[in-house]
Amino acid sequence: MEELSAVDGLAQLSFLLQRMLERRAGEHDLSIIQTRLLGVLRDRRPTINELGRLLGLDKSSVSGLVERAERRGLVARSPSPADGRSVLVTLTDSGRALINGAAAQFEGDVTGLLEHLPASERHALTRVVSRLLVAHAAAEGVELFPGR
Amino acid sequence: MEELSAVDGLAQLSFLLQRMLERRAGEHDLSIIQTRLLGVLRDRRPTINELGRLLGLDKSSVSGLVERAERRGLVARSPSPADGRSVLVTLTDSGRALINGAAAQFEGDVTGLLEHLPASERHALTRVVSRLLVAHAAAEGVELFPGR
DNA sequence: CTCAGATAGTTCGTGATACGTACTAGTTTA
DNA sequence: TAAACTAGTACGTATCACGAACTATCTGAG
Numbered sequence: 001m002e003e004l005s006a007v008d009g010l011a012q013l014s015f016l017l018q019r020m021l022e023r024r025a026g027e028h029d030l031s032i033i034q035t036r037l038l039g040v041l042r043d044r045r046p047t048i049n050e051l052g053r054l055l056g057l058d059k060s061s062v063s064g065l066v067e068r069a070e071r072r073g074l075v076a077r078s079p080s081p082a083d084g085r086s087v088l089v090t091l092t093d094s095g096r097a098l099i100n101g102a103a104a105q106f107e108g109d110v111t112g113l114l115e116h117l118p119a120s121e122r123h124a125l126t127r128v129v130s131r132l133l134v135a136h137a138a139a140e141g142v143e144l145f146p147g148r
Numbered sequence: 149m150e151e152l153s154a155v156d157g158l159a160q161l162s163f164l165l166q167r168m169l170e171r172r173a174g175e176h177d178l179s180i181i182q183t184r185l186l187g188v189l190r191d192r193r194p195t196i197n198e199l200g201r202l203l204g205l206d207k208s209s210v211s212g213l214v215e216r217a218e219r220r221g222l223v224a225r226s227p228s229p230a231d232g233r234s235v236l237v238t239l240t241d242s243g244r245a246l247i248n249g250a251a252a253q254f255e256g257d258v259t260g261l262l263e264h265l266p267a268s269e270r271h272a273l274t275r276v277v278s279r280l281l282v283a284h285a286a287a288e289g290v291e292l293f294p295g296r
Numbered sequence: 297c298t299c300a301g302a303t304a305g306t307t308c309g310t311g312a313t314a315c316g317t318a319c320t321a322g323t324t325t326a
Numbered sequence: 327t328a329a330a331c332t333a334g335t336a337c338g339t340a341t342c343a344c345g346a347a348c349t350a351t352c353t354g355a356g
Contacts, residue, residue, distance in 0.1 A: 006270065007258045009277040010165055016284065017162035019204075031312070048334060056167070061314050063335055068312075085322045085333040110155045116283035121276045122154065128265065128273045129157040135264030136164065179341070196305060209343050211306055216341075233304040233351045 020109045028102050033057075037065055038074060038099035041091045047080060048087055074098060168257045176250050181205075185213055186222060186247035189239045195228065196235055222246060 004012065018032070025035040033055070040046070040054050052062045066089055069075045074095030080086035091099070114122050152160065166180070173183040181203070188194070188202050200210045214237055217223045222243030228234035239247070262270050 004274070004278045004281065006262055006274040006277075007255045009274055009281060010161075010258055011169070011254075012281055013158075013277055014162045014165035014169075016281070017158055018166060021159075021162075033313070049332085057313095058315060059334065060316075060336085064313075067335090080333095083323075083333075087334070106159075107155045110158055113280065113284055114154055116287060117276065117280055121279065124272055125276045125280070126152075126154040126157055128269045128276075129154075129161055130152045131269065132261065132265060132273070133152065133157060133160055133164070136261055139264065181342070197303085205342090206344055207305065208307085208345075212342075215306090228304095231304075231352075235305070 016113075017110070020113075021106055024102050024105045024109065027105070028098050030098070030102065033065060034069060034074075035099065035102060037069060038091060038095055039103065041075060041089060042096070042099060045088050045090050047083075048089065051089060069095070164261075165258070168261075169254055172250050172253045172257065175253070176246050178246070178250065181213060182217060182222075183247065183250060185217060186239060186243055187251065189223060189237060190244070190247060193236050193238050196237065199237060217243070 021035065022032055025032060030038070036055055037051070040051065044050075044054075046054065048059055048062050048066065051057075051066070052059045055062065055065075057065070066075060066077065070077060073092055076090050076092055077087045078090065080088050114125070117125065169183065170180055173180060178186070184203055185199070188199065192198075192202075194202065196207055196210050196214065199205075199214070200207045203210065203213075205213070214223060214225065218225060221240055224238050224240055225235045226238065228236050262273070265273065
């Protein structure tokens, strides 16, 4: 069996996972960035600014992103009690149902992908990937669990 | 040390790699899709239609993509000698230099990431990722072409 | 050989995404 | 309290992606 280079293999894996995510998101008429927005909101109630930091977007980009999600009834804006300039963005019930469904499907896809491997290699992969991310996070000084 | 779930770990790894690629591409004023276009052209001379298949895009999307790359002098269109309707897309020297530089930087990023791991785990990761991709391709091939 | 249908590519209209700039409205600070 | 700062929005621009309509070319049935 041919073995890909480390770089090629990881790059292809990355694109494969992105395609899986994009396909599942698309089934709910979500883009990747909309899916990430809803995912971030599952356990947070951030301001527009904080969302920009979590998603790596300019605040003006987030403003439009939230506007389109709000128009679909997936998120809601509420004024911040702490700061009159700020807005808190939250998931609606509809948005939460959508992201939970998409996330479950995506998890099923990845689980199915991993079932191609024998259990020992599956566990090895999980362990090595964890170490890689932890080491990278430590090196970058980045929080390990940013938004999904 | 906390261990991430398989799904979370792979998803985060995927986003990490995409961010690395996007950052390096951006340093050359390339988007991810422009980078993929140039990457595909490194060892191919496809038609617009073939590009659409390779990149997973509609031909009208490819038409615009190639037009913008051509405007920047990164690719060139030439009429196909075999079919008067077709266009062959090729890298210019400038485009080749750009993609080679970006690819080298990205490879450096991934190599640097992998250096966080001891050599044994690095090799284990490469081997398991290769098997995963090969098994996935085989499984998809079976699903897509059951008769062959 | 001919012409109806298929195919390759472009163009156009629409919408999502992303950015920077400029603006408004609150907040903080000097 | 006035100046400086910050949060968010609005606007203009560009990329990206799609589908539909269109042109040019090719192919095959007769």
